[in-house]
Amino acid sequence: MSAAKTSRVHLTAAATGTLPRALLLAICIIYGLAGLFGRDPWKNEDAAGFGVMWQLATGGTQDWLMPNIVGRPYGEDGPLVFWVGALMIRLFGGWLGAPDASRIATALFYFGTCSLIWYATYLLGRRAEVQPFAYVFGGQPNARDYGRTLADGALLIFLACVGLAMRGHETTPQVGQVCFVAMSLYGMVRSLDKPIQGGIWLGVGLGALTLSSGPVIPLVLLASVIICGLACKPLPLPRVLLASVPLALALVAAWMAAAYFGATDHNDAVTFIREWSRYDRRTYGAPNAAALNFIARNLLLFTWPVWPIACWAWLSWSGMRRAPHVALPLAMLLPPLLLLFLLRAPGDVQFILLLPPMAVLAAFGLPTLTRAAINAIDWFALLFFTIFGGFVWFMWIARTTGQPPRVAANIYRLLPGFQQDFTVSAIVYALLVTAAWILIVRWRLSRAPKQIWRPVVISAAGTTLMWVLAMTLWLPSINYGKTYRDVAQAASMALPTAYNCVQPIRMGDAQLASFAYFGHIRFGGPDDGCDVLLRHDPVDYGEPTSISHFEWRLIWEGRRPSDRDERFRMYRLVDMSRVAPPRPSLPGRRLPSHP
Structure with missing residues (x-):
């Protein structure tokens, strides 16, 4: 008996009954919309992402071409997700408020990811090589029902991931990136029977992923697609590449050309694009103990329960690992997993990119799970x-x-x-x-359903x-x-009635965005001649250095009540030549003392 036959599952038609549509949609909608509205942008990545979107929504063409936070360039990720969020603010900000309107983009990416995961699994589940064993007298499920059941399972596995809760409801570029990873996977699956259409989906996915992150992840995914095409014979690699690569390059080139020719200063555009392309190189490096320790402690919890089921799927389909239902999800899963171990600084921001391909792979482990x-x-x-x-x-x-x-x-x-x-x-x-x-x-315990x-x-x-x-x-x-709302508004109330601008010192993107939005503070750069300083002092750095005839005077100090590691100090530049000196006391006369 061949390995392909021994790896097939044995199921009856009763085991492939689809989940009630109302229950599946209710879980998706309730889970996706809960926590999106009625709250402030949260530290850190959520507030920083909102700050870029708000700047684009209230700014001009230069802001859209080269995203920034009140003038500070934001080149960590591409502009695509920020464009969508800014558009939502412009459309719905007057009705919902800017923070809630920006998270409509998060909802759109979330529902798009769910749809792409479902359809990718459904198409793979209908293929002949994954169909359950055909009984002599019939009774096995048909391909369509089997595919729908697997797709329901993949979507439930995706929603069950613990790490999706927080990261999937933020206004960050990663919510768009995870959608475009799922789109790229769907394009590969669609190309199995419609190469040109699938190649277009793949090209849009890789191009959009580049425009929402950086060049490294899409390039590594493209290399993985090529390797997968060489190993997985059903994938029509030449036609897929012919349709996808030029389209992805055209999408990225269109933004670069628009930024260059639309910029007031071409050098600014060149500098911004160069820094954006170089950010990935500073993000990744040789594995280090801190990053590996963080991954070991957090990755398994973040991806629970999908990782054990995905590992089981890899083991249970040992004879068909080059088949599309195993090879294609792995092509989208292994590159971001490898990049995690090359991060210079530990963090869970990119963990979410693993979930779509891992959920699709895990769905094919459901039919082979043991009762235990x-x-x-x-x-x-x-x-x-x-x-x-x-x-x-x-x-x-x-x-x-x-x-x-x-x-x-x-x-x-x-x-x-x-x-x-x-x-x-x-x-x-x-x-x-x-x-x-x-x-x-x-219902689950009383009915004891047999579905996979x-x-x-x-x-x-x-x-x-x-x-x-x-x-x-x-x-x-x-x-x-x-939230930074209260501390930002307190700082705003302490500002002088008339001031040129406020120069931020050691303030992160989330802090800068929150103080600008909640406090309506007018920030400036080192060359703008600001007469107010706003410093973030996690430790005591001492007073700012004064210059001739001028002195920095502390006018406000505060922090968020729930955070003891942050402290903000505001200083005003005072012209000492215009300040009257204190009157000297008369000789032999002592000032009265207070009790």
């Missing part, structure tokens, strides 16, 4: 999310009622100065999602419960702890 593995995944998710949901409710009750006193005191200590914000609608939503969780668990997506429906519903509870019961507290 299915039960282990189910009961782990059931116990974990039930305990987590109960803990969230318990802590919220303690914070709201003050009982038990010791627990409430610990919560207040973490949020000094926070004023309780009780909203009935948030409680109603939290109760509804908790009731829905109970009903889903009861059953191991992940509890996990997907559990992550939805976790995120919605956090974004309803605890949203005011989280927003208070992660």
Whole structure:
């Protein structure tokens, strides 16, 4: 018996029943929209991304061609995601407010990613080489039903990922990048039966990924596509490359040409594009202990539960690893995974890029999971999310009622100065999602469905419960702890009535964007002759150096109540030649002392 035949799964038609459409759509919509609206931009990447979008929405052509935050160039990522966010601010900012309007772009990328994952898995699941074993007397599922069931499983696995909750709801370039990775994967899958159409999707995906990140990730993915095409014979590599590569290059070249010819100073455009292209080279380097330690501690949790199922799929399809359903997801998965180990500074920002191809690969591990593995995944998710949901409710009750006193005191200590914000609608939503969780668990345990997506429906519903509870019961507290609104407005009130501009010192992109938006502070650069300094002092750097006849005087000092490592100081430049000297006291006369 050949390896291909031994790796086929044995399923009946009953095992490929699709998940109820209403339940699948409800999980997608509730999970995707919860936490997007009614909050401020949060430190750090969320606020920085919003700052660029807001600058584009309120700025001119130069800002759109060369994104920046109040004049500071932002060349870490390409402009595409910022363009979409700025467009949403212009369209809906007057109705929703700029922060909420910018996150409409996040929702669009999220739903686009979900759709691309579903359709890529569906097309792969219909292929002949992955179909279940055909019984002599029939009873096996047809290709269409089998593909839909696998697609439902892939989408549930994607939604069940723990790390998607926070990173998937931010205004960062990564929410667009993950969508374009999924688009590139879909293009490869589509090219198996429609090479030109698939090549166009792949070209748009790689070009858009370049315009939303940098050149390194798309180039490495392109190299991986070529290697995959050589190993996976069904992939029509020449026609795919002919349709995709010129299109991707044209998209990137169009932005570069527009930036160069549309810039007031051509040298500024050349400098911006050069720094953007070089940023990746400063981001990646030889593996270091700090980055590897961070990845080892966080990657498995971030990608749970998709990584064990994906690993199982790799093992269970050992005889068909060059087949499209294994080779194509791996082509999109291995390059970003490799780049993670080359990061100079540790961080989880790029973890999200692994989720679409990993979810597609993991879907093909669902039909081969053993009953013991299915039960282990189910009961782990059931116990974990039930305990987590109960803990969230318990802590919220303690914070709201003050009982038990010791627990409430610990919560207040973490949020000094926070004023309780009780909203009935948030409680109603939290109760509804908790009731829905109970009903889903009861349905899953009482019906004991045989469908192959059953191991992940509890996990997907559990992550939805976790995120919605956090974004309803605890949203005011989280927003208070992660926003710069109050400190930025306090700094604005301390500004002189008349000033030229404020020069930021050691302020990060998130801080600069938040102070500019919330405080309406007019920032300037070193050459603008600013007469006010705003410094971020994580440690005591001392007073700024004074110059002849001028002195920097401290006029304000503050920090966010929930962060003891940040401290902001504002100084005003005072002309000492115009300040009257203090009157000398009379000889032999002592000033009265205060008690």
